[in-house]
Amino acid sequence: MGDNCLFNNDGELTCGKEAQIRIGSNSEFGCRYWIVANTLTFIDIGEECIFSKDCLIRSTDGHSIFDIHTGENINSSLSEQYKKNIIIEDHVWFGAKCSCFYGAKIGSGSIVGAHSLVKRYSLTTVLLLEILQRL
Numbered sequence: 700m701g702d703n704c705l706f707n708n709d710g711e712l713t714c715g716k717e718a719q720i721r722i723g724s725n726s727e728f729g730c731r732y733w734i735v736a737n738t739l740t741f742i743d744i745g746e747e748c749i750f751s752k753d754c755l756i757r758s759t760d761g762h763s764i765f766d767i768h769t770g771e772n773i774n775s776s777l778s779e780q781y782k783k784n785i786i787i788e789d790h791v792w793f794g795a796k797c798s799c800f801y802g803a804k805i806g807s808g809s810i811v812g813a814h815s816l817v818k819r820y821s822l823t824t825v826l827l828l829e830i831l832q833r834l
Contacts, residue, residue: 701726701746715740718758723748723789735759737783737801745789745807753796758783760801 701724710732714720718736723746730752736742737759744756763772783801791805794813799805802819811817 704728706732707752710734715759720744726750729754729795733757740783740785740801742785742787744787745791747789748787748791748793750793751795751797751813754793755798756785756787757799758785758801 705727707730713735715738719741722744726748728750733755735757740758786804788807793811800818803817
């Protein structure tokens with residue numbers, strides 16, 4: 700945990716076995732945040748990030764999915780866990796009610812708009828600027 704972080708009311712940080720959550724200095728979390736690092740995963744949040752209310756960051760599906768024919772666990776086996784990390788670089792802003800799931804990498808200076816879902820994508824400031832210019 701970095702220096703001068705602010706965590707508002709009703710939030711939760713949860714780490715599974717051998718999981719890690721790193722939060723950089725001067726980051727701020729609005730009320731009702733939920734950050735969950737599942738077994739063998741990590742969540743890395745950079746410095747000076749701001750999260751509005753009701754934000755969810757999870758490196759897990761929350762349940763297992765099994766192949767109906769083989770019985771194989773296809774989404775949460777130990778070999779799959781290593782792929783489910785989340786990286787949020789410095790100076791990222793999350794609007795209200797955003798969700799960020801495993802595999803996400805969000806570049807420095809990015810803005811994640813209210814009610815957005817980020818999963819298995821890399822967001823960068825350049826990409827966001829191109830999208831805004833098209834609108």
